[in-house]
Amino acid sequence: MTRLPITKTPKVYVGGAFIRSESARVYPLHDASGAFYANIPQCTRKDLRNAVEAAAKAGPGWARRTAYNRGQILYRLGEMLEARASELAAALQLGGATPAAAAREVAAAVDRLVYYAGWTDKYESLLGSVNPVAAPYFNFTVTEPMGVVGIIAPDECPLLALITLIAPAITSGNTVVALASSKQPYPAILLGEMLATSDLPGGVVNLLTGFRKELVPTFATHAHLRALIAVADPEERKTLALGAADSVKRVRLIKAEVATDWFADAAQSLQAIRDTLEFKTTWHPVGT
Template identity: 50%
Template sequence: MSDRVEVSKTYKTYIDGTFPRTESGRYYKVYDGNGDILANACQCSRKDVRDAVLAARDAFDGWSNRSAYNRGQILYRIAEMLETRKAQFIEELETIGYKTSDARSEVEASIDRLIYYAGWSDKYQQVFGSINPVASSHFNFSLPEPTGVVTIWAPGEQPLLGLISVIAPVIVGGNSCVVLSSEKYPLSAISFAEVLHSSDVPAGVVNILTGFRKELLKHMTSHMDVNAFFVTDPDIDREQRKQMDEHGALNLKHIIRKSVDNWEDKESKSPYFITDFQEIKTTWHPVGF
């Protein structure tokens, strides 16, 4: 009797709460820690970016209008779901060359990172908002509000912790996002999309693509319905920086660059990561009304 042939996993994209294949029909090879072919990942195109941005824009109003407390509850739920699948993610990281102890450390740090930002969900407004003194009979309040749709380059290394560390502060503040996963290690991102899908995150709030950064940079930074672009890799070259700035100027989108070498460092998490994607709205109200 022949040995059973295992069913290999098909890695797709994650757009609007579903798992479509790339519109382009193209794929690229992903390798394990020994240099052997591990899987095929979708090589996304401009059309995939457009579809993801449309889904993110449709989801933005509903997500941003939820209470901060509820968004924190949902991030906590993502952490719960990730905790139940911890063994799977440890094994996936081992496949790409992690030692078991390092893989466990990254998965546990990823869970803790979600809890960290869940805790800030209903507090950053108080810390970064203000009551302003004015020389008239008015109350004057300044409060942070979400920017809108954010496109993100997930870090090239630490593919799970880095991914979660850039998604969590963006969505906890009420934004929706389109994320391009690590080009070299994209599989953890798609597995994390399955965690999102089984949690309480509304469809379209987080959209995850795979593919080549060089090909998708222009589409992610020049799209006129994107409000901000976020990148943290320390090795962004001069030409890429130029493209980001030029394309961002087309509709005055924010280009947020933060250089992070190690996502397990204390400096890699901060409420300021949330406020990078907030606009300050000031309200005047007459005294006595």
């Protein structure tokens, strides 16, 4: 007997749930040979708004977790990816990656999560400080997560680049709203399913799919996003910088027209964690 094909309706992972766009719009995704593969949610600015609400709600709870626990959860996310590596590799091959290149990218993505899992309880020791001051005060600086971070991922390395941008932000207790690659959204759809089984509280990472043109202006102006990390072309960079200036948010813009080696050791660093931290300095009086 022949079976009817059971195809999956891709949904995005927002606020710990799998949702369609509130607009009910989708756009077709084709595989490398040009054949129709699936309909991808075409998220709107209202979906972005809802995702930011979900991220803001999850923020305090995530930041209150012990650094050690955040590390455990990030490591477990790596485990989840590792267990479903072949599925992720297949998703990357949809975009034309060779089997070898796809496997290499998945392995690098898992390693990147493990890298940042190791940093969760260590970055504070390097970035925080006790400061010498010329008065009877104990003066120290500690870091705090900024809050909700907006991330806009590039089209190349749709899994590795996305994780490279998300992982350092959540390492320190930020929560994230990320726009996946428009051309290759499927790895992000699968990543959402793995996030859901990784012990990461709902709302810490929210993944949207859709068109950059529709969402970049809202990323720029949304006042509740405290930082933007984006791979963007010159025109988008201008939009993001202008909108961010209005709402006084931090931006780290990576030039889309300059090739980034997402596999390089330089793509992961303590500096990337620092990008989404605020520093708080306290002057504490000490007795003579």
